Amino acid sequence: MNGPGRCPDCRRPVLWTRTEPGATTGGGKRLAVDPEPDSAGNTAVHRDGTGRYVSRRVTAERPLWGPERLHMPHPATCPQQQTQLPLPQGVIRLADHRRPHRP
Numbered sequence: 799m800n801g802p803g804r805c806p807d808c809r810r811p812v813l814w815t816r817t818e819p820g821a822t823t824g825g826g827k828r829l830a831v832d833p834e835p836d837s838a839g840n841t842a843v844h845r846d847g848t849g850r851y852v853s854r855r856v857t858a859e860r861p862l863w864g865p866e867r868l869h870m871p872h873p874a875t876c877p878q879q880q881t882q883l884p885l886p887q888g889v890i891r892l893a894d895h896r897r898p899h900r901p
Contacts, residue, residue: 807878815853831869839870
């Protein structure tokens, strides 16, 4: 499926895209992005010549260009994907014990 749809976890509207090949991936994977452009996002989305939605990570080497718009990947905003699984007995979450970064 490519185009408008719904998140299977939270049922919010999403835009299903196919990823372009990148530096570390072969591309062709499905990625759900929030349907409205978002300047805080890190994913460039455009429609190719067949009308399909294509996405890629924006980098310094490949900045946003002409028909692309920035979108937020849906896993970053999905409330169902933000919940943490409980840790087994005796295991701690290191992020809870790290000191704040000081410049």
